[in-house]
Amino acid sequence: MARWLGEQPEGDADLGGAPREAFEATDALHYNLEIEINPSAGTLSGTNTMTIRSLVDGLTEFTFRLRTQYTITSALINGSTPVSVTTLGTTTRRATLDRAYNAGEEFTLTIAYNGTPVSVGFGSIEFDTQNGQPLVSTLSQPYYSYSWWPCKDGDFAQPGDNSDKATLELALIAPSTMRSVSNGLLLGVDNLSGNRRRYRWASNYPTSTYLVFFSSTNYTTWTQTYDYGAGTMPVEFSIYPADDNPTNRAAWEQVLVMLETYRPIFGLYPFINEKYGIYQFNFGGGMEHQTYTGQGGFWEWVTAHELAHQWWGDSVTCRTWHDIWLNEGFATYSEALWEERRPGSSGLPALFAAMSDRRPAFVGDSVYVYDTSNINRIFDYDLTYLKAGWVLHQLRHVVGDAPFFDLLAGYRAAYEGSAPTTDDFAAVCSSVHGQDLSWFFDEWVYGIGAPAYQYGWQTAQINGQHYLRLYINQVQDPSYGMYIMPIDVRVNRSSGNETHTVWNDADPEHFVIPISSAATGVVLDEFDWILTTSKTQVSYVNGPPKIVQA
Structure with a gap:
């Protein structure tokens, strides 16, 4: 997420804190989600079939997240067996399974639901307009997926666990005047009765729940091609018609150069078999939804930041919200790396100038987020973004230039498709560097201040x-x-x-x-x-x- 430019976020005070099975007791494998939105009424209905594997013996219940304003009209195990669902709090539900499932056994849980969404956080689901046209968009980070779809997720205001990623199908039904975008590839478009249209998207890359999204309005869409030598990948852009002009198109299309600029230092784009895209939304800044970034404007630094997140945040995702700097610090430093390595750059002078522009105004707290109940602290711009970017800048000088990029390669190789902690990253750095670097992380990540x-x-x-x-x-x-x-x-x-x-x-x-x-x-x-x-x-x-x- 690029620096937030909107209003202060709202949350849910209820933690849904009743005892639950351990988060590690299950593995979410796949979500098959279909949603219908009614922009004029501001309502939503949907079904989600969750494919779950038990990782323990004797599993008899499954906890998922869905806000209480939604009515659950049906809950089925394996497509046919009705089961009961208990509401544990404002944000959390629990399904009683039809039998005990042992380690390695799989089941599906299909939840049908409807209601009027309540937007929380940074605007987790917004029924809005742009240029007089209806616009419905989601932004779930950090722990607000429950405000629009049922899924396995960490508890509200808690550190969470982003490691349980799942593949995804998402079908979005909306009025036929609206184009709907989401993660992965577009499988098809169906014209339905009542002047409605269904867009069917799917991704075979496992995705953390907060990176799942949809957005729907009267988008104008165009596609460019990224040629990476061994093949090509579509790069898709969806823009409001009123903002569709050559200047804005050129601004976003810089991402094609960025893809190739990041490649020597980060490796090949991690979702190369699907796509990358940028779509316009009404939130401030940007949000790195996996394979398709939402941006509130045409700023070059935001485009560089959000693209970098596809490596650092989406493919390699912070394990908990304590570790959010592993997402945002990496993307912030990537803005400076773009300035250093872009075509025609002066190189290191451009890097130093970029880092000078990114000096935090406040350094008196840690990069590591000890209090995950405060969303403003999680996304503190000085600490989670700027100071965290400086952590990587300093690490580069401590270990040396080439070894630093070796560290990044080793980190990606160890945790691609997964979710490391700060300690995991520090361990990779020490291993690749061949010397214990815990002193560096103790003072610059876990500690406070600056010299x-x-x-x-x-x-x-x-x-x-x-x-x-x-x-x-x-x-x-x-x-x-x-x-x-x-x-x-x-x-x-x-x-x-x-x-x-x-x-x-x-x-x-x-x-x-x-x-x-x-x-x-x-x-x-x-x-x-x-x-x-x-x-x-x-x-x-x-x-x-x-x-x-x-």
């Missing part, structure tokens, strides 16, 4: 060898703790500059660095690889020296 440096220097000559004496002191808020980091030191000399790297792991710390000739000036962290709140040059302070090898 503020004071530094002073002297030039010296001993037995004909020139040295730089360097003093570094961290002066940030004491509650932040100390930051262990490698720091680049540019030494200015009359005959030219040279750069050394010191390992700053004490506070204060004094370094003695052999240099080629007398120093005339010093710049600490010249290219701002470290997220700092300040860097201030002060008078040199004597102390016990640490000798840096030449």
